[in-house]
Amino acid sequence: MLSKKTKYGLKALTFIARSEGDLPLQVAEIAKQEQIPQKFLESILLTLRKAGILGSKKGKHGGYYLRETPEDILMTDVMRVLEGPIAMVPCVSLNYYEKCDDCVDEELCSVNKLMLQVRDSTLNVFRNTTLADLSHPKG
Amino acid sequence: MLSKKTKYGLKALTFIARSEGDLPLQVAEIAKQEQIPQKFLESILLTLRKAGILGSKKGKHGGYYLRETPEDILMTDVMRVLEGPIAMVPCVSLNYYEKCDDCVDEELCSVNKLMLQVRDSTLNVFRNTTLADLSHPKG
DNA sequence: GTAATCCCTACTAAATTGATAGGAATAATA
DNA sequence: TATTATTCCTATCAATTTAGTAGGGATTAC
Known part of the structure; x- marks a missing residue:
């Protein structure tokens, strides 16, 4: 079975890729749109950031973004x-x-x-x- | 990860297929040769029998055999x-x-x-x- | 009737999964 | 500078699954 972690992670990445904006996306928004428990998603995105797939910006108006283009x-x-x-x-x-x-x-x-x-x-x-x-x- | 159950099951089936004899093989022997906990293997072979992949013979000189040829x-x-x-x-x-x-x-x-x-x-x-x-x- | 074997049920310890809780650190902005 | 929004980090926890163990019943060969 695919873990929820992976499932949520893929959905989140896809969501970010589809947004295509310059602004980072916040965990709260992704969680809401994709119906993912926010705290759980937080830890998943953190993992993806540590792995170099996502980048992040801290503080107000912070959030996550892709380090490379989806392609x-x-x-x-x-x-x-x-x-x-x-x-x-x-x-x-x-x-x-x-x-x-x-x-x-x-x-x-x-x-x-x-x-x-x-x-x-x-x-x-x-x-x-x-x-x-x-x-x-x-x- | 592949479960031990599957790993042991595959090994046991291969062992039986390689034996090729007419006689059924006993759980104890398969377990010994393939280094599998006997009681655990017992339950696995039972599952395979219930699924129709293995046949069994009870009692003394009993054991398990393939229902079809390996091919x-x-x-x-x-x-x-x-x-x-x-x-x-x-x-x-x-x-x-x-x-x-x-x-x-x-x-x-x-x-x-x-x-x-x-x-x-x-x-x-x-x-x-x-x-x-x-x-x-x-x- | 005895020994060897499969068959069946129940139990258990350890690991993993899927979270939740609480707050520290950081950054924007009023 | 104070406030607010956000990521970051650690710890904890309940439920589930995995990998077995235990004990004995049923069946068959001899």
């Missing part, structure tokens, strides 16, 4: 920040590889074999989808 | 039994479709748009992979 924001990056590793098992993870304790030979392991294919096909989707693709009505 | 056992079926719906959100699920409470227009929803693609690509892998593919050293 340049890849889902690989967004999903890794929000949902964690794309691979479903560490032994097929590109960025967080870890050998299984039990596994004697990875090449013989059926779990490894199957999940490697799933990772590749999912990665292919994320690598070819930008925030712009998700933000346009048709696409 | 005919598709990962779509196995994964749905072990891990649940393949879609990461109910609104893109083929078999368990459910509309989101909040979502006004699914065609505008970025989460829907992205997860639909992920579902399709994952489904494509599972539909084209059989237990036989996972059981052979090369493949």
Whole structure:
């Protein structure tokens, strides 16, 4: 299952991308428009900012904005920040590889074999989808 | 993350497929060979039997066996039994479709748009992979 | 009738998820 | 400078899920 965190994060990013204004958008407004608990959204946007996907401005009239244009924001990056590793098992993870304790030979392991294919096909989707693709009505 | 249940289930199925004997295999032996807690594996194999993927024989010299040849056992079926719906959100699920409470227009929803693609690509892998593919050293 | 095996139910500890609460720090503006 | 609006940070918490464990009933081979 996709976590609420990721779901909310994607919705928020799309909302910001669609706004296209120069002004930063406030958590309160995004939360209201997208029906997301405000405090929860606050922590999610903070995560996205720390990851370099969003920028922020503090104080009155502050808020969040995209660091790059939607066309340049890849889902690989967004999903890794929000949902964690794309691979479903560490032994097929590109960025967080870890050998299984039990596994004697990875090449013989059926779990490894199957999940490697799933990772590749999912990665292919994320690598070819930008925030712009998700933000346009048709696409 | 892939659950241990699914991981163990896949390993057990592969183990059975590789054995190829006429005799049913016992939980105790599979558990020992694949380093899986026996009682846990028991409940997993029971699930697979109830789903029609495994058959069982009770009593002394009993055990589990495949209901079909490995070539005919598709990962779509196995994964749905072990891990649940393949879609990461109910609104893109083929078999368990459910509309989101909040979502006004699914065609505008970025989460829907992205997860639909992920579902399709994952489904494509599972539909084209059989237990036989996972059981052979090369493949 | 005994031993080996699957079958079934119930319970539990640990981790994760989806929040909520409270306030500190910062910036605009009157 | 005081006020207000906002992000930033830490801590806490309830519900759910996961990964098992425990105990014994039912069935079959021998």
